[in-house]
Amino acid sequence: MRASELTVGVEEEFFLADVTTRHAVLRAETVLEGTAPVPGGGRVEPELARAQVESVSAVCRDIGSLREELLRLRRSVAAAAESNGCRLVASGVVPLGDPGPPPVTDRPRYHRIAERFGPLLDQQSACACHVHVGVPDPEEAVQVVNHLRMWLPVLLVLSSNSPFWRGRDTGYASWRTPLFARWPTAGPPPYLSGRAEYEEIVECLRETGAILDGGMLFWYVRPSRHVPTVEVRVADVMPTVDDTVLFAALVRALVATVLTDLRRGRAAPAAGDHLLRAACWRAARYGLRGDGVDVSGRVDERLIPASGQIKQLMEYVSPALEASGEDGAVRAGLRALRLRGTGADRQRAAYRRRNRFEDVVDLLADQALT
DSSP states (O other): OOGGGSOEEEEEEEEEEETTTOOBOSOHHHHHHTOOOOTTSOEEEEOSBTTEEEEEOOOBSSHHHHHHHHHHHHHHHHHHHHHTTEEEEOOSSOSSSOOOSOOBOSOHHHHHHHHHHGGGGTTOOOOEEEEEEEOOOHHHHHHHHHHHGGGHHHHHHHHOOBOBOSSSBOSOSBTHHHHHTTSTTOBOOOOOSSHHHHHHHHHHHHHHTSOSSGGGOOBSEEEOSSSSEEEEEEEEOOSSHHHHHHHHHHHHHHHHHHHHHHHTTOOOOOOOHHHHHHHHHHHHHHGGGSEEEOOSSOSSOSEEEHHHHHHHHHHHHHHHHHHHTOHHHHHHHHHHHHHHOOHHHHHHHHHHHHTOHHHHHHHHHHHTTO
16 A cells, blocks of 8 residues: 555654743644644644643645645744743753643643542653554544554654653653653553454443543554544654654554555464563664664664664665655655764754753754744
């Protein structure tokens, strides 16, 4: 299947930083009130924490349109932020300042979450990127999730963009990952026998109080509850639009390849829950510059360089990318990423120049508009 046969949409979460101190500020409501309507069908919304905003793209059918849409959304909310003395910053967690504890955004559902989960909301400015790929059949969507599980670690490596948190280097490429793992349902999904088991799990978690509803199933990949898509949620928000578009192109190619495998009767690769969780932790810890855990069973060594994981990914999705004419652009994007590093690498490089976290925030705010 060609990747271009599938629709794609992206949700990006950002935090707001004061233009002078570069600390996180609780101005989301004011910024959103001043955000001009965005042509193209996308929108900007509040998030749970008042230091955050979220953009939701329109449904796109080609990567070029997605890029234009994401750039329009970022520029629109960034302009409103600057009018209110702050900047739009694309980082998985807050490099400077303390965004919590609540108050949370004034919506009934958010207040219910705060009442149920209490201090889990402290420092809740964890900003992710969610990629939706159109898979209308509910049963097929569950099987796609099964096939995508083994690719979650390398997707996390590629998107890692949160090494600094509240004025310190965490040592992680993605500190958002362990920070968000405090929630009861965060992490890789289990292998699912079908849609019926998926719905049983959602109902069980709701009855036990671990979630309010299916929207709080914080798996790294899941069938969406509100649109006919598979939603990949493993990524940090990425610094630039080009980073996000590269990631979305890879995710869409993965889903296209998986659908081809499914329709040929190929079973999902085995990946034990314990190994997959360890692989995702290691991806968050070491990122692009370290060794990852091979969960494919295709090599003898348990640990392989992140570059080897990316090579496996590209071997798998290349036919879908070639059929859509996107292979060359994606390979060029990956070469550029290896040279300049992920967002985590770029944040650390910015800090090393003068040992100032303010420089990191400035870099992220500047890159958010490119």
